Amino acid sequence: MTCRHPRLLTCGDTAITIEFGDAIDAGLNAAVLALDARLAEAALPGVVETVPTYRSLTVHCDPVAADPAELAQAILRLACSDLPSPRAGRIWRIPVVYGGEFGVDLGAVAKHHGLSPDAVIARHVEPEYRVAMLGFLPGYAYLSGLDPALALSRRPASRPTTPAGTISIGGAQALVASIAAPSGWHLLGRTPVRSFMPGRDPIFLLEPGDGVCFEPVDPGRWDALDRAAAAGELVAERLDA
Amino acid sequence: MNAALVVIACGAATTLQDGGRRGYLRYGLSASGPMDRLAHAAANALVGNPVDAPAIEFGLGGGRFRIEGGPVRLALAGAPCPMRRDGEPVAHHRSLVLREGSELSIDRPCQGVFATLALAGGIAVAGVMGSVSLHFRAALGGLDGRPLRAGDRLPLRPPPLSGEAERCLDPVPVERDRPIRIVLGPQEDRFTKGGIDTLLNAAFTVSNRADRMGYQFDGPEIEHGGDGFNIVSDGTVAGSIQVPGSGRPIVLLADRQTTGGYPKIATVISADLRRVAQRRPGETVRFEAVSLQEAVRLARERAAVIAALPTLPKPVAGEADRLLGANLAGNAVDALDEQD
Numbered sequence: 001m002t003c004r005h006p007r008l009l010t011c012g013d014t015a016i017t018i019e020f021g022d023a024i025d026a027g028l029n030a031a032v033l034a035l036d037a038r039l040a041e042a043a044l045p046g047v048v049e050t051v052p053t054y055r056s057l058t059v060h061c062d063p064v065a066a067d068p069a070e071l072a073q074a075i076l077r078l079a080c081s082d083l084p085s086p087r088a089g090r091i092w093r094i095p096v097v098y099g100g101e102f103g104v105d106l107g108a109v110a111k112h113h114g115l116s117p118d119a120v121i122a123r124h125v126e127p128e129y130r131v132a133m134l135g136f137l138p139g140y141a142y143l144s145g146l147d148p149a150l151a152l153s154r155r156p157a158s159r160p161t162t163p164a165g166t167i168s169i170g171g172a173q174a175l176v177a178s179i180a181a182p183s184g185w186h187l188l189g190r191t192p193v194r195s196f197m198p199g200r201d202p203i204f205l206l207e208p209g210d211g212v213c214f215e216p217v218d219p220g221r222w223d224a225l226d227r228a229a230a231a232g233e234l235v236a237e238r239l240d241a
Numbered sequence: 242m243n244a245a246l247v248v249i250a251c252g253a254a255t256t257l258q259d260g261g262r263r264g265y266l267r268y269g270l271s272a273s274g275p276m277d278r279l280a281h282a283a284a285n286a287l288v289g290n291p292v293d294a295p296a297i298e299f300g301l302g303g304g305r306f307r308i309e310g311g312p313v314r315l316a317l318a319g320a321p322c323p324m325r326r327d328g329e330p331v332a333h334h335r336s337l338v339l340r341e342g343s344e345l346s347i348d349r350p351c352q353g354v355f356a357t358l359a360l361a362g363g364i365a366v367a368g369v370m371g372s373v374s375l376h377f378r379a380a381l382g383g384l385d386g387r388p389l390r391a392g393d394r395l396p397l398r399p400p401p402l403s404g405e406a407e408r409c410l411d412p413v414p415v416e417r418d419r420p421i422r423i424v425l426g427p428q429e430d431r432f433t434k435g436g437i438d439t440l441l442n443a444a445f446t447v448s449n450r451a452d453r454m455g456y457q458f459d460g461p462e463i464e465h466g467g468d469g470f471n472i473v474s475d476g477t478v479a480g481s482i483q484v485p486g487s488g489r490p491i492v493l494l495a496d497r498q499t500t501g502g503y504p505k506i507a508t509v510i511s512a513d514l515r516r517v518a519q520r521r522p523g524e525t526v527r528f529e530a531v532s533l534q535e536a537v538r539l540a541r542e543r544a545a546v547i548a549a550l551p552t553l554p555k556p557v558a559g560e561a562d563r564l565l566g567a568n569l570a571g572n573a574v575d576a577l578d579e580q581d
Contacts, residue, residue, distance in 0.1 A: 009427030012508030013536035015478045017427050022473055049266045051476040053500055058476025060266060063511070063540040069533060135474060135500030138270035138379050142474070178269075179379060196268070198369050198381060204268040 006031075006079045008072050009056075013063045016072045018079050019056040024172050026144055028055045029132045033209050034083035035075075042078060046071050052208045053133040054142065091128065091211035091239040094176065096167050096189040097219050098124075103167065103189035105155075112152060121216055123147045124188060129174060129212040134204070139178030139196025141206045146174045158184030165191045167214070176212070189216075192225040193236045200232045213239065244310040246360060248393040249344070252302015254453075255389040257364065258357075260293030261495070262372035262382065269499050271479075273374035273382065276300070276355045276453060276495055276518040279547065280319025283410055284359035286550040287316035287336045295366065295373045296359040297389065300453070301521065303347035304389075311341040313397060314361035318412065320353030320519060335409035335557055336361075353415060353519040362398035377453055377496055408554035413546075415519045420529035423482065423507040424536050428472065431504035432484070436464035440482075440506055444525045445490065451522055453496040458526070462488030463506065474502045480509035480517075482528075492517050510536040512543040 009017040018035065021028040029052075036052045039059065046066020051058040059075055061068050098121045099106040110117045129143035146169060154170045159182060162168070166177040170185035177183070178196035191214075195205045206212070217225070229235045248255075258281065261274025275281035275298060282292035290296075303322055317324060317333040324331050325346045331337055333356070339345055350356055366373050366384060375383025384393055429437060445460035463484045470486045477483070481493045483503040492509055493501075494517070509517055510531065520526060 010424055010508070010533055011427050011476070011478045011505075012424045012480050012510055013533060013540045014480070014511050015476065015508075017476055019475070024473055049264060051266050051499060053475045054473050056475045058478075060478065063537045064544045068537060133474070133500065134267060134269045135476075136269055136498045138265065138268055138381075140269050181378070196270075196379075203370065204265075208267070 006076065008076055010068075010072075011058065013068055015058055015060045016068060016075060017056050017058045018075055020079075021055045024054050024132070024144055026130065029130070029144060030086050031083065032057050033086040035079050036208070037086065038078050038081075038083055039075065044071060044074055051133075051135065053135060054144065086209055088240070089131070089207065089209035089211055090241070091213065092206065093213045093215050093237040093239050094191050094193050095217040095221075095225060095235065096191045096214045097222050098189035098216055100219060102219065102222070103187050105168075105186040106188050109150070109152060109169070109186050109188065113149065120150065120188070123150055124169075124174070125214050125216055131206050131208050131210045131212060133208055134206065137177075137179055137181055139194075139204055139206070141176040141195055141212070143174040143176070143212055146172055148172065152186055154184040155186065158182050162187060163190060165193065167191055176206070192222065192229040193234070194229050197232070205234060205236060211240070243365070243399055244308065244313045244397045246313070246364075246395045246397060247307045247309055248389050248391055248395070249305040249307055250391050251304030251389050252299060252349070253388065254300030254302060255304055256298050256300075256375040256377075257295055257366060257383045257389070258298045258374045259295040259368070259372055261374050262370055262376070265370065266476075266499050270370075270376065270379060270381075271495065271497050271499050273372070273376045273453070273495050275357060277319050277357070277515040279413055279515055279543070280355060281357045281359075282547045282550050283334070283412075284316050284318035284357040287318065287334070287408055287410055287554050288314050288359050288361035289551075290359055290361065290363055292547055292550055294359065295364045296357045297364075299347065299350075299356045299358070301349060301354050303349050305344060305346045308339045308341055308343045308345070309394070311343065312338050314338050315345070315358060317347065317356055317358045318410070319356035320350035321412070322350045322356050323348040332409070334412050336407045336554070338407070354521055355518055360397050365396040365398045406556040409557050410550075410554045415516050417520075417524070420527040421517055422510045422513050422531045422536070422539070423528050424510060424533050425507045425530055426505075427475075427508070428504035429506050431466050431468055431470075431472065432506050433464045433466050436466070436484075437506065439463050440490065440528055441530055444527055446525050447520045447522045448489075449522045453494060455491050455493040455497055456517060456520070457489055457491045459489060463490060464488065465504065470504060471502055472504050474500045477501050477505070478508060480511065480514055481505045482507045482509065494518060510539060512536070512539040
């Protein structure tokens with residue numbers, strides 16, 4: 001992977017962001033994940049944690065252990081070197097109950113696009129998505145790969161709360177939510193899968209770079225799947241292993 | 242039986258905090274930890290604990306506590322809260338001992354927001370994911386994922402309680418009249434020159450939307466550039482000043498979202514985070530841009546102060562203990578009033 005002319009952005013004295021671009025784009029995200037992997041190998045003094053996003057990598061640093069300006073230059077050199085191809089991520093199949101009380105916006109999204117609710121579900125289920133980033137709240141997985149025909153700007157007003165496990169879309173993004181939170185996205189369904197569960201191994205199910213497929217399941221299966229997930233089962237199935 | 246602290250009553254924002262929960266930013270979980278790291282470290286230093294040991298953080302409130310199976314040495318630092326031991330005024334920013342059955346009452350602070358109560362030996366509550374710090378939104382850590390409330394009983398680790406003299410420490414002032422120092426960026430290019438001038442020249446008032454996640458400010462609108470106020474989400478830090486469509490800046494703090502889709506015009510320097518956190522709704526601040534080099538210098542200076550804290554508390558004369566205690570309380574508040 002060649003240099004994409006990344007840009008250094010200063011985030012005060014405790015972080016540096018390396019920005020590869022400002023779009024939601026598979027190539028940009030691959031560069032971000034490749035730099036993240038390279039930085040993990042390099043173990044530069046002063047690097048504390050890294051946060052990959054759709055188009056940039058934020059490197060949190062300890063300003064006592066390293067000078068952030070010098071560290072930024074070292075990271076930039078790595079970013080402009082030949083980066084390895086990102087690792088092949090795991091691929092997860094995630095069960096989703098669509099529509100009804102589980103996805104209250106399914107009908108409205110269908111109507112907006114002139115599709116039937118079943119056609120929206122089919123288009124949402126079709127792609128293999130990529131986890132571009134985890135952020136906002138613990139375990140919130142932002143996916144790339146949404147069918148552009150489903151893209152829809154966010155609701156004018158956000159809802160004060162949306163349930164744990166919400167499967168939603170906003171703009172060109174698809175989301176797997178973990179815990180209940182306010183959201184202005186369009187709610188298509190719900191998964192019993194806990195993408196964040198303290199006390200379970202793993203605590204976080206999804207890693208940046210993982211693949212995600214959705215599997216529609218009957219609402220009648222919700223209670224059993226939800227109980228299993230609450231008891232610590234993953235409920236999601238690995239397709240690559 | 243080990244000693245315990247029993248909560249008779251406490252304010253809503255009374256939480257357990259330690260150094261914070263590290264290593265999970267890439268999964269969307271911010272570190273939490275003290276809103277005023279210096280106060281947290283000072284309270285722990287006063288009772289001989291490691292500076293990041295678990296302690297109780299009060300947010301614009303206080304509480305009443307009873308000691309079981311004492312004696313227990315404790316100390317309060319941060320926002321100056323009037324305190325009483327069995328009805329007698331005692332000082333903050335000094336250690337004191339409470340006997341079995343004694344009652345400690347802590348009032349809402351006269352100034353500032355966050356105060357930390359540390360207990361010698363520490364609080365014996367199991368951490369979650371490496372920390373006892375409560376993360377409100379994730380309902381993680383703290384006591385069963387929640388703040389403290391009446392009826393809670395916090396077991397304490399066996400204290401290395403010796404007969405040594407009580408110790409005191411001068412509070413580090415919040416310097417309310419001086420601007421909050423910031424470094425411009427990461428997205429200052431998403432704002433007009435007028436927008437940046439507004440940030441650097443206007444006064445901003447802490448709104449009622451202020452909690453451990455962040456403080457929103459009221460004031461003149463900060464003008465975005467032609468590309469609007471949405472960006473493709475990227476990483477945030479404690480201190481990020483994001484500006485949503487309203488033009489009203491939000492300073493992100495300990496329990497913040499780890500990524501965000503609003504442009505961030507500037508970042509509060511790490512040494513000044515406590516100076517933001519200690520402002521109440523209705524208080525006014527100004528922002529001043531400094532260089533990254535200056536921000537790093539101040540961060541290193543702050544780290545050195547915290548590293549030295551365990552050696553800084555001075556003995557309080559035992560004889561005049563109670564009198565001096567009352568005296569110190571008055572002095573501490575006066576000092577804050579003058580210097581702030």
